[in-house]
Amino acid sequence: MIVIVDYGTGNLGSIQNMGRKAGGEMLISGDPNVISRADKLILPGVGAFDVGMTNLRSRGLEGPLNDAVRNRCVPILGICLGVQLFTRGSEEGVEPGLGWIAGDTIRFNFDSNPEHAALKVPHMGWDYIEPTREDRLLKNLPPEPRFYFVHSYHLACDDALDVLTWTDYGLRFASSVQRGNIWGTQFHPEKSHKFGFALLQNFVNLV
Amino acid sequence: MFRSRAIPCLLIKGDGLVKTMEFRQPKYVGDPINAVKLFNDLEVDELMLLDITATLENREPDFARVRDIASEAFMPISYGGGVRNIGHARRLCHLGVEKITVTTAAVENPSLVSDLARELGSSTVIVGMDVKLDWLRRPRVFKHCGTKNTGIDPVAHAREAERLGAGELLINSIDRDGTQNGYDLDLIEKVARAVSIPVIACGGAGSVGDLVKATRAGASAAAAGSLFVFRGPHRAVLINYPSQDELRIAFQMIP
Numbered sequence: 001m002i003v004i005v006d007y008g009t010g011n012l013g014s015i016q017n018m019g020r021k022a023g024g025e026m027l028i029s030g031d032p033n034v035i036s037r038a039d040k041l042i043l044p045g046v047g048a049f050d051v052g053m054t055n056l057r058s059r060g061l062e063g064p065l066n067d068a069v070r071n072r073c074v075p076i077l078g079i080c081l082g083v084q085l086f087t088r089g090s091e092e093g094v095e096p097g098l099g100w101i102a103g104d105t106i107r108f109n110f111d112s113n114p115e116h117a118a119l120k121v122p123h124m125g126w127d128y129i130e131p132t133r134e135d136r137l138l139k140n141l142p143p144e145p146r147f148y149f150v151h152s153y154h155l156a157c158d159d160a161l162d163v164l165t166w167t168d169y170g171l172r173f174a175s176s177v178q179r180g181n182i183w184g185t186q187f188h189p190e191k192s193h194k195f196g197f198a199l200l201q202n203f204v205n206l207v
Numbered sequence: 208m209f210r211s212r213a214i215p216c217l218l219i220k221g222d223g224l225v226k227t228m229e230f231r232q233p234k235y236v237g238d239p240i241n242a243v244k245l246f247n248d249l250e251v252d253e254l255m256l257l258d259i260t261a262t263l264e265n266r267e268p269d270f271a272r273v274r275d276i277a278s279e280a281f282m283p284i285s286y287g288g289g290v291r292n293i294g295h296a297r298r299l300c301h302l303g304v305e306k307i308t309v310t311t312a313a314v315e316n317p318s319l320v321s322d323l324a325r326e327l328g329s330s331t332v333i334v335g336m337d338v339k340l341d342w343l344r345r346p347r348v349f350k351h352c353g354t355k356n357t358g359i360d361p362v363a364h365a366r367e368a369e370r371l372g373a374g375e376l377l378i379n380s381i382d383r384d385g386t387q388n389g390y391d392l393d394l395i396e397k398v399a400r401a402v403s404i405p406v407i408a409c410g411g412a413g414s415v416g417d418l419v420k421a422t423r424a425g426a427s428a429a430a431a432g433s434l435f436v437f438r439g440p441h442r443a444v445l446i447n448y449p450s451q452d453e454l455r456i457a458f459q460m461i462p
Contacts, residue, residue: 009328013303017278046305047328081328120405120427122330122374125212126252148253148283150305150330169209191283191305193250 002204003038005065006030007055009081010044011190018190022197024204032064040206041065041074045081049105049153050093052081062098069100073181077137077203083177083184084153092153100182103157108170116170122152127187129165129175137164137176137183137202145195147187149175154186210458212252212428213418215435215448216409217242219258219272219288226432227259228385230337230353236436236444239272243279246435249448251282255308255377255407255430257335258288259352262311267291270298277303285333287377293322300327308377310335311350314357314364317371324372332375333407334368336361338394339381346394353381361394362401369402376406377430383411387433390417392424399425415449415457422458 002024004015012028019026019042029035043065045052056062068074078086087097090105097105108123110116126146131138138145154173157163164183167175176185183203189196217239218225224242225233236242239256246254256276261268268289277284286299287308296307307327312319313334323332337349338361348359365376378398380391390411399406405427412418412431421429438445449457 011300011303011305013274013277013301014305017303018281021281046300046331047326051325119209120403122405123209124330124375124405124427125209127209150283152330188283188305191281193247193281197281 001025001027001038002040002042003035004028004042004044005035005061007045007052007059007061009052009055010046012044014188015042015044015079015190018197018200019204022201022204024200030059030061032060035061035064035068038068038074040203041068041076043076043078043082043085045079045085047081048092049081049084049090049097050095052085053093053095053097056085065098069182075181075203075206076183078182078184079190080151080186080188083186084155086177086182086184087155090153101155101157101162101177101179101184102159103155103162105153106156107153110170113170119170122150123169124150127167127169127175129167129187131165132163135164135178136206137178137199139202141198142194147175147185147189147192147195149187151186210455211418211422211426213415213449213454214253214255214407214428214430215246215251216255216257216430216432218432219256220260224436225259226385226436230381230384233259234442237446239276240279242436242446243276245446246448247279247281249446250451251448253282253428254280254284256284256286256288257308258286261289263352263354268295268299270302273299273304274302287333287335291316292319293326296323296327296331300331306331306333306375308333308335310337311352313368314348314350314359317367320368320371320373324374329372329374332373333377334373334375335377335379336364337379337381338391349381362397365398365402369404373404375404375427376402378406378408378410380410385433386411387413389413390421390424390429392420395421395424395426415453419457
């Protein structure tokens with residue numbers, strides 16, 4: 001059973017819909033006991049970093065998540081704000097993140113670069129990914145995979161080996177990351193047609 | 208290479224999808240779920256759903272209908288129509304909607320926009336503006352599905368929406384709606400210049416070239432109804448959408 005963590009933020013219904021289509025047994029829950037029993041986890045999220053972290057803590061979910069991901073190596077997929085919460089912290093707020101990925105979440109800033117002055121923040125729309133390596137999550141994606149993005153902040157990883165795909169938007173940023181049992185995408189696979197379907201199906205089929 | 212979005216705009220009336228002309232004469236064009244399935248196959252960038260009678264009938268969104276539509280939509284979707292409080296918006300997000308459009312409520316209860324942005328994130332909030340020229344040919348924001356003139360200037364309204372925390376602005380030109388005579392580029396340019404958040408142009412698109420013109424005028428995305436649901440001079444209903452190659456080539460013409 002894949003538990004979509006409900007911490008009061010995000011488009012949970014979309015992830016459940018696409019996950020079910022991909023053959024997954026999906027359950028939306030914010031109950032620490034249910035999270036402790038999950039085979040796999042998805043941490044979604046839309047909105048502000050501090051709101052997300054504060055909600056995780058006030059609902060007593062940080063402990064069970066840490067235990068699942070760090071001690072029991074339960075596969076987890078963070079999506080959008082979800083993956084940003086994996087970092088140490090964000091320029092958007094002051095709350096410490098979960099700290100599972102060595103790195104920070106920083107804002108797109110094109111002010112110092114007139115060449116990119118026309119680029120809007122948020123980065124909103126479809127964009128391409130450039131994988132750094134083969135990975136179980138990226139298996140058998142249809143040609144020219146593209147995904148739906150909507151974000152003003154992005155990950156800056158200390159260790160380039162954590163970066164699974166790069167995307168260009170004024171600069172090259174980590175559009176997805178992977179370390180051990182931890183995966184995260186800045187883009188929204190649940191809203192990315194056959195490309196996101198293939199990616200979520202890979203996550204559903206991970207053993 | 209990043210490309211501006213092309214968004215089919217689907218109008219819901221009762222059980223069906225309709226297409227209007229200058230916000231009037233709704234013509235039935237099909238079943239919403241069937242249309243969404245077709246737009247899935249066509250791999251559209253995003254879908255915009257607007258329930259055009261919810262506010263007029265003073266009712267809340269038809270959640271069951273939205274759930275049925277959203278569960279078939281594997282692309283980002285926005286929903287507008289009858290959203291009057293944060294509870295409505297939360298429920299819609301739970302059903303699989305990414306973005307909430309508020310139009311009449313943004314005029315009547317501006318604090319809803321800031322509440323939505325704070326609770327759900329700016330990127331979830333679209334402020335819609337239905338704009339029509341008044342008798343002095345001044346563009347004015349209308350509410351209640353284009354039936355009531357608020358007297359508000361669109362540029363001022365756009366700035367206020369951005370200040371309140373809207374993540375995007377939807378400009379819908381009532382005079383151009385359904386005409387396929389091209390967008391109100393002057394209006395799009397004025398509004399896009401006044402704000403830094405993305406602007407979605409809507410109303411008047413007759414060709415892919417029109418979509419490109421809207422983005423040249425400053426829009427981040429171009430929405431269209433007739434263009435994607437009709438074909439030919441007799442407006443025969445045919446759900447359609449340009450291929451990725453067509454879009455890529457067209458939008459690369461931007462200097």
